[in-house]
Amino acid sequence: MSYEFKDLHWARDIRINKYLMPRTLDEALDFLEKSQGRAQVVAGGTDVICQLRHRDLEVDTLVDITRLPDMDGISQDGEMITLGACTTHAQTALSPLIREKAAILAKGAGSLGSPQIRNIATVAGNLVSGHPAADTSIPLLALNASVLIASREGQRVVPLSEFFLDKGRTAIDCRKEILIQIQFPAIQSNQGCCHLRLSKRQSLTIAILVLAAVVKVDPQKKIIQEAAVALGPVAPTPFRAVEAEALLAGAPVSKEIIEQAAESACAETNPIDSAIWGSAEYKREMVKVFVKRGLENALIEAGALVD
Amino acid sequence: MKKVGLAFKVNGKAVDLEIHPDTMLVDLLRDRLRLTGTKEGCREGECGACTVLLDGLAVNSCLIPALKAQGKSVVTIEGLAKAEGQLDSLQQHFVAAGAVQCGFCTPGMILNAKSLLDRIPDPDDKEIRIAISGVLCRCTGYQKIVEAVKAASHDKGQTPQG
């Protein structure tokens, strides 16, 4: 362990030469192209500015996409809910639609940082950070969301299950592409969800563990038809406990299956030791507790368990 | 580095400047406009001492490039007083309740509280604590700050809206 120069002598400034605010998507993509990899997309900026100050990111130009039209709406069309990429965490947390139809996302968004951060940080920014505990990434992963990415080559849809590649690395190249929309199916009446967060204090802090669970039950509310169990940080990326989900799929609702699923999820994860945020062993134990509680609460909400 | 034009409103007044693109809002306010009521405590959005209102929303100005405020309206602690020499209700109650000690977090606290009261005129203690959860205070233990905001919220009927 040792420090580099920048860890001993802290700069205040960010080193950029240009801050551009395009008015159309075309203009934005144009700026990116002309900068030949020396520009980066920024929305709220709360991550990017810190990275620039820490010299973890070196670019000449920032392309601020918050003035692009149609980037910050929340709407529902049939079963699908669409979030503009520049929707802030505050807007997401306070949206009546999200609170009703995607409560885990409202809760997740509402637990990030602080009110000031939530007022400006965008859900898209949270996704592209690629952080394994990113507060909207985990619920969106459980909601089977997908993102719409625009580039000079056109637009492509990437499901979140394929979006997170490694810690801090996602399927989008923010020097060339722009994430413009997030989409996911609304939670239905035969579903229930739960969001749990463990942290060292109640605000302004990265999570030690986040869980977002969604369960779908049969009309008699006796069988778990489907379950989504998303967790972080228990792996380099936001994580779905697919083996636990497989155990749950089609299983009758019972205390035993919940405990089995919790054990399975724990075994699937691979958290790391952190001198500051906690040991791997503790995180694994908490996975068990959270998956158990998360599934119980989600099933209660779906009407399949009594409180 | 080429300078760029920035036109925005600060505390109700139009401001038109040429700035370097790497200028952060906190530095523009403090060093260039000499509005030093906004403080710098950490430079990474963790302490909230740099809070200003950007189009009415509380944000950490240390993380906002000044150009992001293009065409927008910024309110700092200096812009809160109703008229010359007359304090805003929150300011009055902060003083009366003993919610000010070293005062470094005070502008950030007041602006976050203002942002809350503009949205929720009659908040409960939990809502107040959430609203100020992004400003760290090492002196007060937050208690009298919560009391001050509560008292100011009861005032809303009497004090003229701004």
Added chain:
Amino acid sequence: MNEKSDEKKKVATLTKERVDLQKLSRILSGGLSVAGQSAVRTDGRSKVTGTQQYGADYAQEGFLHGKILRSPHPHALIKSLNSDKARALPGVVAVLTAKDVPGRNGFGAIIPDQPVICEDKVRFVGDGVALVAAETEKAAQEALSLIEVDYEPLPAVFDPREALKKDAPRIHEKGNLLSDNKLRKGDVDKGFAQAEVVLERTYQVPFLDHAYLEPDICMAVPQPDGIMLVEGPMQAPFTVRRNINAVLGVPVNRVRVRQIPMGGGFGGKEDSPIDLGCRAAVLAYRTGRPVRMSLAREEVALQTCKRHPMIMKVKIGAKKDGSIVAFQGVIYDEQGAYASLGPVIPPAGGSHIHSMIMMAGPYEIPNVHVDAYLVYTNHPYGGAMRGFGAPQVHIAHEQILDELAAQLGMSPLDIRRKNGLRKGSATATGQVLDQSVGLQDSLEACAKRFDWDRKYKNRGYVDEQRTKRRGLGVGMGWYRTSIGIAGDACGANVHVHEDGSVLLFTGITEMGQGAYTVLPQICAEELGVCLEDVRYVTPDTDMVPESGPTVGSRSTTLMGNAIILAARQVKKSILEAASEILAVPADRLEARTRKIFDREAPERGITFKEAAAKCMATGKRLIGQGWWAPPKPSLDPETGQGNPYFVYTYATHMAEVIVDVETGEVAITDYAAAFDVGKAINPKALEGQIEGGVAMGMGYALMEKIVTQAGYIQNLSLRNYLIPTALDVPAIKSVIVEVENKYGPYGAKGIGEMPNIPATPAILNAIADACGGRIRTLPADSESIFRAIQEAGGPPHK
């Protein structure tokens, strides 16, 4: 003959002053008009409007930016340094190394063992190796990166017990043991032989950071007449001055130091401004230009002093009836790389000896044996942090007392009732407390406010699934007023003007605690004017008398006394003038809120202004000077017996927590704190201190820790050094208890530090009660509590 009568006069004066001192606590029968009121802060308005100027708010034009090149190694020799490239950079005005320090290349609050610029070796990561001054901050930053230093890393040591070993790397020439102190009262072996229950435990507490919101900054401005002016946020302007004059090699009166009101201090700014001040002054001296040196938040964590980490071994013995018969303690007090505020200033100054004195707690114990070792390591160093060595030892004695009570089947309150200090008790240093001992009062007041008895019956699981369990904890504490050095004293000047307005000059600084309000309150009370008539002059070493530092909870009491004496000197003239105007003897006159009236005929009076104008017109003295020193401290260097501090404050805190026994998370659901302060000069401000102190003590209990790895701090930022937010701190019920201090202004004693001390053990005790898990290595974060529950064999059954 004349000499003899002069001597007699001197003695008479001394005696009279002594009598006067005991009347400091006297309150006139009419009560207090200004002191004792919850007066609104004098600086409240400027702080809520943003017009209050802190150090960084001063204009930067004309200043060079100063920066420090820091060592990347915890322990290394400096083989060579080349600054040619840095010097050649446009905008760089100076690059200084050790040879450029004009006077003493060393600074320190007690021992000047820290180099202004390291010459041959570095002792911690962040040690200063060169100084740069440049026209812009960017140029200064770049210049730092161009200085080439060749280091030869040395083996380093990071644990005080390791550092005491014979073959440990030697950090300073004199060796790693900085101080070795003993306390011996009675016969502890005999005591343990008599004990019917004996417990032995070890506790470990980490480095803590003050995390004041305002980062450090200092400005050094060479004056046209050759004086060096240094200004900035600081708690100890005189300590800063006496370091700078030595570093510059000039007499004390050629340096002027001015305090700028602080955005928090908590003891950290007693030490850090010495560091920045000396360095900025050297740069200003060499360049002849004003230099501004400001630290980024991460640099504050890197470079400035911390709370001392400790390893504390405790052995306690008691009889079955709960009376404690023996207490044995060993303290490994980690000083870090430099001495700062750790070492002993005879007889009882410095944080280390204070820890030793406080170790056995506020309890009457006949046999006490403490060995305390202050040890250098290659870590950042310990300084002063709110409590100055007391918070750490309270974590040990309050927790072991709870375990003792449990073993004896006694309630945690009863064991404290049985052993807690009372008037007439003797402390571990053999000091007989002859006055102002409100410990038991604070216990009863707290228990009442908290509703301890009823709550005690309601402990246990709160949910059917038995995942959350409620518990209660108590923490008692005591803390000194004054700093226990032979030279502890305060001076104050009061100037009254012909229109009745007043200037108050003291060296006590404002860091949020309210000195700028409370001290004028005392002045106004004693003079007989209103608070708004008194303007407090910001401490400037050219203008105010030597006052010592704003530390040790000494300001209200020691400075308050000096102010009263100064005010009385002027008041003598005022009353004389009024007596002449009213034709009433001066001893019948009373001055209160701008009126001077005949006590026997209160409607007969004049205004303070009229009396002041008359004094001015007739050449009567309108300048008052007060000097107050506490009764001389004493402490035997071999036995630790004596009277180290002249009075103590006492407090009891109680906490109710709910622990999630499956995750280890804690929520504090109720909290009460009772505090014996002798007399509250400003009750509302005092509540604020209590509430803030509890939050700080809570942070120590639950979440604060400077994490180091091989000497490198892992959490320099507020993102990963966590202090409580508004959603973490509960509502706090505070109770003010007043057991008059004969030697304090209107009966007052110190305030600033006590509030955070009992909070930590109260919460730790509550956690243990709730879940059965004892945390002896702090902080009690959720993982530690989870493990402690496992180690206890699982959560409680009921």
